[in-house]
Amino acid sequence: MSFALPHRGWLFDLDGTVYRGEALIPGADEAIAALRAAGRRVAFLSNKPLQTRVDYARKLTRLGIPTGEDDVINSSLVLARYLARLDARAPVFVIGEPPLIAELRAHGFEVRGDHRVRWVVIAFDRTFDYAKLNTALQAVRQGARLIATNPDRTCPTEDGEIPDCAGMTAAVEAVTGHTVEIIVGKPSPIILEVALERLGLEARECAIVGDRLETDIVMGKRLGLATVLVLTGITPAGDARIADSAPDLVVPSIRELLTS
Amino acid sequence: MSFALPHRGWLFDLDGTVYRGEALIPGADEAIAALRAAGRRVAFLSNKPLQTRVDYARKLTRLGIPTGEDDVINSSLVLARYLARLDARAPVFVIGEPPLIAELRAHGFEVRGDHRVRWVVIAFDRTFDYAKLNTALQAVRQGARLIATNPDRTCPTEDGEIPDCAGMTAAVEAVTGHTVEIIVGKPSPIILEVALERLGLEARECAIVGDRLETDIVMGKRLGLATVLVLTGITPAGDARIADSAPDLVVPSIRELLTS
Numbered sequence: 251m252s253f254a255l256p257h258r259g260w261l262f263d264l265d266g267t268v269y270r271g272e273a274l275i276p277g278a279d280e281a282i283a284a285l286r287a288a289g290r291r292v293a294f295l296s297n298k299p300l301q302t303r304v305d306y307a308r309k310l311t312r313l314g315i316p317t318g319e320d321d322v323i324n325s326s327l328v329l330a331r332y333l334a335r336l337d338a339r340a341p342v343f344v345i346g347e348p349p350l351i352a353e354l355r356a357h358g359f360e361v362r363g364d365h366r367v368r369w370v371v372i373a374f375d376r377t378f379d380y381a382k383l384n385t386a387l388q389a390v391r392q393g394a395r396l397i398a399t400n401p402d403r404t405c406p407t408e409d410g411e412i413p414d415c416a417g418m419t420a421a422v423e424a425v426t427g428h429t430v431e432i433i434v435g436k437p438s439p440i441i442l443e444v445a446l447e448r449l450g451l452e453a454r455e456c457a458i459v460g461d462r463l464e465t466d467i468v469m470g471k472r473l474g475l476a477t478v479l480v481l482t483g484i485t486p487a488g489d490a491r492i493a494d495s496a497p498d499l500v501v502p503s504i505r506e507l508l509t510s
Numbered sequence: 511m512s513f514a515l516p517h518r519g520w521l522f523d524l525d526g527t528v529y530r531g532e533a534l535i536p537g538a539d540e541a542i543a544a545l546r547a548a549g550r551r552v553a554f555l556s557n558k559p560l561q562t563r564v565d566y567a568r569k570l571t572r573l574g575i576p577t578g579e580d581d582v583i584n585s586s587l588v589l590a591r592y593l594a595r596l597d598a599r600a601p602v603f604v605i606g607e608p609p610l611i612a613e614l615r616a617h618g619f620e621v622r623g624d625h626r627v628r629w630v631v632i633a634f635d636r637t638f639d640y641a642k643l644n645t646a647l648q649a650v651r652q653g654a655r656l657i658a659t660n661p662d663r664t665c666p667t668e669d670g671e672i673p674d675c676a677g678m679t680a681a682v683e684a685v686t687g688h689t690v691e692i693i694v695g696k697p698s699p700i701i702l703e704v705a706l707e708r709l710g711l712e713a714r715e716c717a718i719v720g721d722r723l724e725t726d727i728v729m730g731k732r733l734g735l736a737t738v739l740v741l742t743g744i745t746p747a748g749d750a751r752i753a754d755s756a757p758d759l760v761v762p763s764i765r766e767l768l769t770s
Contacts, residue, residue, distance in 0.1 A: 379639040383673045387664065391671070403685055404647065411651070413643045413685040424680030425663055425673040 251284050254499055254507050255476050259451040260285055261442075263460030264296045264306065266483020267504060269313055271408040275482050277505025279314035284508055291449045292321065295442075295458075297400035297435040297465065299326040299373040299415075302349040323445045325399035325435035326350040329371065330357035331444060332434050333397060337368060343389050345382050345418050346373035350399070365389035372422055372430065373399040374415040383421050390426040400435030402465075406484060436462075437469035459504065461485055463495040471496075480504055511544050514759055514767050515736050519711040520545055521702075523720030524556045524566065526743020527764060529573055531668040535742050537765025539574035544768055551709045552581065555702075555718075557660035557695040557725065559586040559633040559675075562609040583705045585659035585695035586610040589631065590617035591704060592694050593657060597628060603649050605642050605678050606633035610659070625649035632682055632690065633659040634675040643681050650686040660695030662725075666744060696722075697729035719764065721745055723755040731755075740764055 262268055268278045285292055294317065296306065303322040310317040326346075330353045333340070341360040344351050350373050351361050365388035375382070390396065398419050404411035419430055434440040446453060457476035460466020461483025470477040479497040481487050482504070492500060501507065522528055528538045545552055554577065556566065563582040570577040586606075590613045593600070601620040604611050610633050611621050625648035635642070650656065658679050664671035679690055694700040706713060717736035720726025721743025730737040739757040741747050742764070752760060761767065 376640050378643070380636050380673065383638070383677055387671070387673050403687060411647070413640065413647050413681075417643050417681040417685040420680035420684030421673075421677040425677040427663060 251288065252509050253285065253288070253290075254501065254509050255457050255478070257290070257455060257457040257476055259291045259446070259449040259456035260293075261445050261449070261456060261458040261475070262292065262294050262504070263458075263462070263466050263483075264294055265298070266406065266461035267459055267480050268294065268310070268315070270482065274313040274315075275480075275504055277503065277508075281504050281507045282315050291451065293445055293448050294322050295436065295445055295460075296322070296324040297402055297441075298324060298405065299329075299350040299399045300347055300376075302352065303327060305349070320448070323441065323448060325373070325441065326353040328434045328441045328444045329373075329397065329399050330354050330359070332432070332440055333369065333371075334358060340368040341366065342369045342371050343367045343385055343394070344371045344373070345378055345386060345422070346371060346375045346399070347377065365392060365394070367394050370394050370396050370422065371398070372396065372415065372418050374402070374405065375418055378418050383425060386422045387425050390422075390428055396422065396426070396428060396430040397432045397434070398430045399433070401433050401437075402435075436465035437472070439469065439473055442469055442473050442475075457498075459507070463489070463491055463497075467495045467497045478507070511548065512769050513545065513548070513550075514761065514769050515717050515738070517550070517715060517717040517736055519551045519706070519709040519716035520553075521705050521709070521716060521718040521735070522552065522554050522764070523718075523722070523726050523743075524554055525558070526666065526721035527719055527740050528554065528570070528575070530742065534573040534575075535740075535764055537763065537768075541764050541767045542575050551711065553705055553708050554582050555696065555705055555720075556582070556584040557662055557701075558584060558665065559589075559610040559659045560607055560636075562612065563587060565609070580708070583701065583708060585633070585701065586613040588694045588701045588704045589633075589657065589659050590614050590619070592692070592700055593629065593631075594618060600629055601627040602629045602631050603627045603645055603654070604631045604633070605638055605646060605682070606631060606635045606659070607637060625652060625654070627654050630654050630656050630682065631658070632656065632675065632678050634662070634665065635678055636672075638678050643685060646682045647685050650682075650688055656682065656686075656688055656690040657692045657694070658690045659693070661693050661697075662695075696725035697732070699729065699733055702729055702733050702735075717758075719767070723749070723751050723757075727755045727757045731757075738767070
């Protein structure tokens with residue numbers, strides 16, 4: 251068994267790379283099992299704050315890729331860790347769903363329902379509404395700062411694309427007149443640094459595999475990882491932007507990481 | 511009785527100019543009664559789509575300024591009229607409150623709850639939520655166009671500022687990647703043209719009185735009306751931007767339009 255690239259560490263995007271919705275991308279289980287069997291270190295990266303890391307680990311395990319929660323790095327975890335270093339135990343207001351709130355609480359933050367906070371945390375939130383937007387405005391008027399999980403405009407689902415974090419972020423920025431200071435998710439280096447720390451490797455020892463040029467590939471190149479674009483997700487084979495982004499490798503799917 | 515300016519037509523902003531919340535600005539009733547008694551024509555302009563024109567007329571009447579609904583021009587009316595000329599009876603999805611929906615129905619539009627529409631109408635909407643944002647996204651993906659009532663970032667209330675239409679607009683623009691094509695409210699010339707039509711006068715024969723430099727004053731100057739800034743609303747006396755905007759007249763309040 252040999253691999254398309256010799257790197258010791260492998261970071262995989264999830265949706266569009268390892269699975270699509272509830273369906274495993276054919277061969278993903280074998281490719282990852284082979285990497286692990288060869289002593290390569292593997293972790294999974296997601297910008298989605300809608301599930302807990304345990305949820306992702308269970309889903310991967312169910313789909314045939316046995317995984318523990320520590321091997322999953324999502325934007326909720328990264329935001330909670332980053333903010334804990336910046337302003338430990340701060341009171342926060344969250345535009346987000348219960349898994350993000352749970353992660354923040356687990357990191358010691360006081361999650362409040364009113365505007366008496368030091369931070370407004372903005373995330374992909376299917377329960378976003380006017381009342382939350384108003385609380386965010388009142389918080390910022392009292393001096394609260396803005397941090398967001400991820401910059402994605404939309405999120406692909408089995409029923410098509412739905413609004414992602416950029417919608418909530420834009421609404422808050424428009425009414426407050428303030429720009430979000432920190433976005434921790436891809437393509438921010440912040441999420442990648444957490445992932446490299448988890449692998450215990452340097453950037454040059456690692457490859458990142460993903461389906462999005464503007465996040466996975468851009469971020470990987472910026473930090474000096476090898477980059478692999480798969481065509482099983484958002485980016486179609488003929489996309490003119492592939493040449494500009496210049497990933498180190500373009501493969502039809504994760505299966506082709508195994509070269510024999 | 512004489513007036514600060516000789517113009518035949520007078521357009522008044524409402525909140526911050528004629529009243530603040532439920533309280534009449536002292537002397538507003540006398541000033542407007544005097545203008546009317548002297549044969550000047552008066553109409554009222556509001557960017558707010560939260561009430562019907564009848565609601566505004568009743569409120570003015572209750573506060574001592576007897577007014578019929580035809581003398582009230584708000585962004586709901588202007589949007590419905592403008593869109594009726596552009597795409598009569600089109601199916602529309604509305605991010606907005608019941609008075610706007612009623613105005614659109616009264617103008618012959620088919621207001622739908624799903625994404626099978628030709629237009630997404632965006633307004634100040636205290637019932638805005640993720641489901642509406644998603645319907646707007648799906649509509650735009652099927653080719654729907656975007657039109658909005660007003661560009662305001664926030665709306666002043668007795669309890670402070672709350673998020674206005676710019677929040678909803680920014681969210682829709684961010685997730686769709688499309689820009690709103692038309693905003694009918696102040697400072698758009700569209701609302702002013704409807705108002706001048708109502709007065710039956712040319713721009714140069716009219717004065718506009720308001721408390722906001724970036725809407726009332728900017729728009730009035732752009733179209734050639736005389737402009738009067740009152741200091742009873744959002745703009746404080748010492749505001750450095752007053753000199754740049756250069757209204758024809760700055761008065762402490764509407765009361766000072768009467769000069770004897």
